[in-house]
Amino acid sequence: MTAVISISGLHKFFGPTHALDGLDLTVEEGEVHGFLGPNGSGKTTTLRILLGLLRADSGTARLLGGDPWHDATELHRRLAYVPGDVMLWPSLTGGEIIDLLGRMRGGLNIRRRDELLERFELDTRKKGRSYSKGNRQKVALIAALASNVELLLLDEPTAGLDPLMDAIFREYITEERHNGRTVLLSSHILAEVEALCNRVTIIREGRVVESGSLAELRHLTRTSIKAVLARPAPGLDGLPGVYDLQSDGSRVRFEVDTDQLNAVLAHLTSVGIKDLISQPPTLEELFMLHYRGRLKGGEEEGKNTKESR
């Protein structure tokens, strides 16, 4: 597998704002990569650097084997971009804009365009100024999806789409995934990321806090356990991976790292379990923790696949 996008140690300042603070990101060929992070964490900035619209202050970025700044025009023939805020020319129709963007990108698949227009139910004869937010988004999406390109860079592409259109978008991205196109998808919608992405990267304040496959990430979360034991269990809080222990006689409540679950349950069994409720980890929880900037319990040491300081 070759990396389509590889970024390391990227820094970008806007005056005093340190928008990217040593960002690393690798996207392999053929994967749909979710790119998450709270508002203002630097997702759009990263995409704009990859497009050669912004110049990084330090660090390296490679895109499709080229330099995003110097080889911009050649690289842009091989990718399509859907910006987060889609703005259209007020006097051009949606149909004209789709064709124009496709032609400037280096080719449009007409059959696919027509199919997309039908599926997304877009009236292409309206002028740019009269489209709603969702319809503006559709114009940019159709122009991107109908282009003959290897890589799609999508910045919150479903913002403003209704659930029906959202479902159609997911169908197309799934299809792209089967066809082996590479997609970098910035998003705030967890269900979308879970449904579409093989791997995700979560950033915060311009730094990566988590990166890996969804299975790996699930592994990193904690299971919460409520149990009624046969007798009070000594030594439970000494076990590795146990947090937030609250015990009330033989009743205990705690959280446990999912990869320590087996050892901890063995300990409970040895004491004797009368009742047990275990709550599986949700990605949602994990994201929320990262978005808030802390994992539960306050420590994050060595729990991430990537650097997290």
Next chain:
Amino acid sequence: MKSLVGAGRVIWLILRRDRFLLFLWIAALALTPLMFASAFQELYPTAEQRQAFVATSGRNPSFLLLFGPIFDSSIGALTAWRSAPVVVLVGLASLLTVIRHTRVEEETGRRELLGSTVVGRHSQLASALIVTFGANLALAALLALGMIGMGHPPVGSIAFGLSLAAVGWVFAAVGSVTAQLTESSAAARGIAIGALGLSYLLRAVGDVGEEGSRLSWLSWLSALGWAQRVRAYAGERWWILALALGFVVILVFAAMLLSSRRDVGAGVLRPRLGPAAAPPWLRGPMSLAWRLHRNTLFAWIAGFAVFGVMYGGVADNVVTLLGDSPQLRLIFERIGGTAALVDAFFAGIMGIFALAASAYAVQAALRLRVEETALRAEPVLATSVRRLSWAAGHLIFAVIGPVVLLAVAGFTSGMTYGLISGDLSHQLPRVLAAAMVQLPAVWVLVGISVALFGLLPRLSAVSWGALALFLLIGQVGPVMQLSQWILDLSPFTHVPNLPGGELSMAPLALLFGVGAGLTAAGLTGLARRDIGSGAG
């Protein structure tokens, strides 16, 4: 009155956003007439000199055309007469301000944000009008106080100030109506400026004949004509101000009515549907630029042609009426012409066309910044379009547009004059050359715009400041006999005085070099800098 809830806050917002802009135009437009007043004081200190001036200039058709009739020989009356171009600018500034805070707000969606808070349906419109009306009153007060301070009669000074404000109010109201008509702010501006242009034409054509001539009633159809006929310092006619006010009330009422019959964001004129697919030629940055610029360019061409025909049509009168007047000859020399009166007339007219063409050029060049801040540059530059090709698409219009416009102006005025004077083969090339020789100066403004856009994008709008400065230097410089280095700041000072004068290549080459150098510097900056709304 529920529809006006929250207007206070909107007014405050507008004042905050525009505090510098408002201050600038109020100050500049109030001070210019004061400068005229002190210039007249210096040039014609005695009553006899002024009477002699009025006896000639008051009947000079080209002066009638540009400034209208003179009603009295007092300095105040002469100042009010000479300030006619300022009155046009007051109208322009007022309509632009109103549209900026109504249709532009809706087009960018900011209005919706505000509309969802506790702000009544008419608050935005009312606030924009109140601010603009207030600005005009401030301008009137400043001007009147200045004139009174210089020792001119208080009553006349108040009438003078109010006559400017009346024009400001009328065109603010015109702007408020056109802002309701279309979804696009560019179209709203276009229609309102068209109304201003028509107003100017009606006044100019009506004034060329003597008072009471066949066409003089046309001036009465023009708000600019009303301002003159208030007759400040010459037996004020206050009822004309009431007439203007009545017109304003009708227009504002119409705007409110239109506004309550349409949706936010929509116009009264429904947009038509367009083609479902792009024509084959629409395939790159050049063709995109053509789509974006063509309507504006056509409108400007039409305007230049109309004014070209009009100016060419009256040029002949300059000779027949006053060809032998030595005083007038002297006056023409003072405003910077050569000996031949018609030649001086055309040289002056072409200077005006050049300023207008520069406004077009700055507008076309700054379209780059508009596209960038409206986030429409980004999707184009994310395709295989190079930055420089994208810029070139728009800059072709900034560079070639003025060529076309000045050619149209030169051709239509030269043709009309040639046909009337029966000397077409001789006059057409001379007048055309006088138009084209302005180009290098116009291109300096393109250079300034591109340099700012490429190197200091946040300051791009300063290009308009440069144009305003050159306009001011051209208007008051020769009258006030400013020192040469100030006059030299304006590229238009260096344009050879054609027709009639000598065509020297050196200043043209210098202007061309400055324009090209600034453009190259700007493009180099563009190639290196960040692209984005906040970039700079």
